Amino acid sequence: xxxxxxxxxxxxxxxxxxxxxxxxxxxxxxxxxxxxxxxxxxxxxxxxxxxxxxxxxxxxxxxxxxxxxxxxxxxxxxxxxxxxxxxxxxxxxxxxxxxxxxxxxxxxxxxxxxxxxxxxxxxxxxxxxxxxxxxxxxxxxxxxxxxxxxxxxxxxxxxxxxxxxxxxxxxxxxxxxxxxxxxxxxxxxxxxxxxxxxxxxxxxxxxxxxxxxxxxxxxxxxxxxxxxxxxxxxxxxxxxxxxxxxxxxxxxxxxxxxxxxxxxxxxxxxxxxxxxxxxxxxxxxxxxxxxxxxxxxxxxxxxxxxxxxxxxxxxxxxxxxxxxxxxxxxxxxxxxxxxxxxxxxxxxxxxxxxxxxxxxxxxxxxxxxxxxxxxxxxxxxxxxxxxxxxxxxxxxxxxxxxxxxxxxxxxxxxxxxx
Amino acid sequence: xxxxxxxxxxxxxxxxxxxxxxxxxxxxxxxxxxxxxxxxxxxxxxxxxxxxxxxxxxxxxxxxxxxxxxxxxxxxxxxxxxxx
Numbered sequence: 001x002x003x004x005x006x007x008x009x010x011x012x013x014x015x016x017x018x019x020x021x022x023x024x025x026x027x028x029x030x031x032x033x034x035x036x037x038x039x040x041x042x043x044x045x046x047x048x049x050x051x052x053x054x055x056x057x058x059x060x061x062x063x064x065x066x067x068x069x070x071x072x073x074x075x076x077x078x079x080x081x082x083x084x085x086x087x088x089x090x091x092x093x094x095x096x097x098x099x100x101x102x103x104x105x106x107x108x109x110x111x112x113x114x115x116x117x118x119x120x121x122x123x124x125x126x127x128x129x130x131x132x133x134x135x136x137x138x139x140x141x142x143x144x145x146x147x148x149x150x151x152x153x154x155x156x157x158x159x160x161x162x163x164x165x166x167x168x169x170x171x172x173x174x175x176x177x178x179x180x181x182x183x184x185x186x187x188x189x190x191x192x193x194x195x196x197x198x199x200x201x202x203x204x205x206x207x208x209x210x211x212x213x214x215x216x217x218x219x220x221x222x223x224x225x226x227x228x229x230x231x232x233x234x235x236x237x238x239x240x241x242x243x244x245x246x247x248x249x250x251x252x253x254x255x256x257x258x259x260x261x262x263x264x265x266x267x268x269x270x271x272x273x274x275x276x277x278x279x280x281x282x283x284x285x286x287x288x289x290x291x292x293x294x295x296x297x298x299x300x301x302x303x304x305x306x307x308x309x310x311x312x313x314x315x316x317x318x319x320x321x322x323x324x325x326x327x328x329x330x331x332x333x334x335x336x337x338x339x340x341x342x343x344x345x346x347x348x349x350x351x352x353x354x355x356x357x358x359x360x361x362x363x364x365x366x367x368x369x370x371x372x373x374x375x376x377x378x379x380x381x382x383x384x385x386x387x388x389x390x391x392x393x394x395x396x397x398x399x400x401x402x403x404x405x406x407x408x409x410x411x412x413x414x415x416x417x418x
Numbered sequence: 419x420x421x422x423x424x425x426x427x428x429x430x431x432x433x434x435x436x437x438x439x440x441x442x443x444x445x446x447x448x449x450x451x452x453x454x455x456x457x458x459x460x461x462x463x464x465x466x467x468x469x470x471x472x473x474x475x476x477x478x479x480x481x482x483x484x485x486x487x488x489x490x491x492x493x494x495x496x497x498x499x500x501x502x
Contacts, residue, residue, distance in 0.1 A: 147433065148432075149431070149432040149433050151432075168481060177477040177479055178477070178480075179477065179480045180480065180481045180482070181484055181494070182481070182484065182497060183484045206490070279474065283471075283474060285436075286436070286467065286470055289440060289443050290463075290464075292443045292446070293446065293460055293464060296443060296447040296456075296460070297456055297460045299447065299449065300446065300453070300456050304453065
């Protein structure tokens, strides 16, 4: 035991009338003071680290350069709030400052919030646009072609008002003979967006033979048109298998529905003009095409006729004998010349022959005989005798003369003279 | 009208029929086909033209308002105030 420590012999004196609070009592008092003093205040600050819990409540911090304050936005407190609490967003917030006893924390319970720099709707628009664009919902490749000759047209809009009447009158004027299905919806207010989205889905599911959908409304303020900037409407249009033409407000109004649709028309009336061709134009086009049918065929036949005529003018066809006359003449000519040449040759040959024949005749031994010569033949061999030595006296010899022959006997032979 | 409306017209869409007719006219005018084929094309074209004409005239204008009566049930009534 340390005897240097000195404990007070007596507890600290507290005046009997001093109020001693419990923590709960004190924090409750603090809360009452805070709420009494401030009530509802407007603050300006930067949102930091927003966290939304499964309960739907969002806890965040509001801060400026030197200080910070815890804040909470309970689910359902600001039902009309369209934008998301983003870290770093500068806002104006309205709420009650209070003390949360359980945690001993001063906290602002926020009942309204708006972005300081832009309008709340404007911010919500930009946030959703960025989000959906990132998902690729605005991609031009996703856009379906609008049928050129739709027969059944679905219209999602208010059943009252000028928009629907204008659309119907234009549609009838341009193309009598359409089947138009109107799906009436609220086009402003909180119930509008869910109704519009459901209409698009229902038409896809229960009326898939619809050729095209017109979704829109007449002109109004940003708040009036707001339903067409809601995510549920955008997603319903993006998922539609039926092509969608959006037609919201005036020429200068661009809504998320316009970015997501397969085609944007600046106004409902413009959509009606766009969606059908003028029937007269179609009838006229068809008429002209039909007219060109016989023309086309007649042209073809005329061309054949022309070819035929051209061919028939050709000299050959006019006088078909020409085809063979000319060649024949040439043949004749050639054979003619050939014949001449041949004849000449033959004549020459004949003459030649005659000459040779005469020559031959002159040389013929028979001719020699005619001149008085005789041929002596040895007997019995009957060979011609050339030398006297070939026969001895008393031999028989045949002598042939020009006319006839006779047999002689050799009397004597003489040696040939040298 | 509480059932899914299936596509009633199973015929070729108007646009495609029209394109076919345009194709036939082009072929005839170019004269690229022979005589017999051209005559056949001409006949086909005439028939097609007549069909398209009829389709343009056949349907009467019909404007109806859909009324949702339950989850899957719809009825239709003619649109009132549909005067010009």
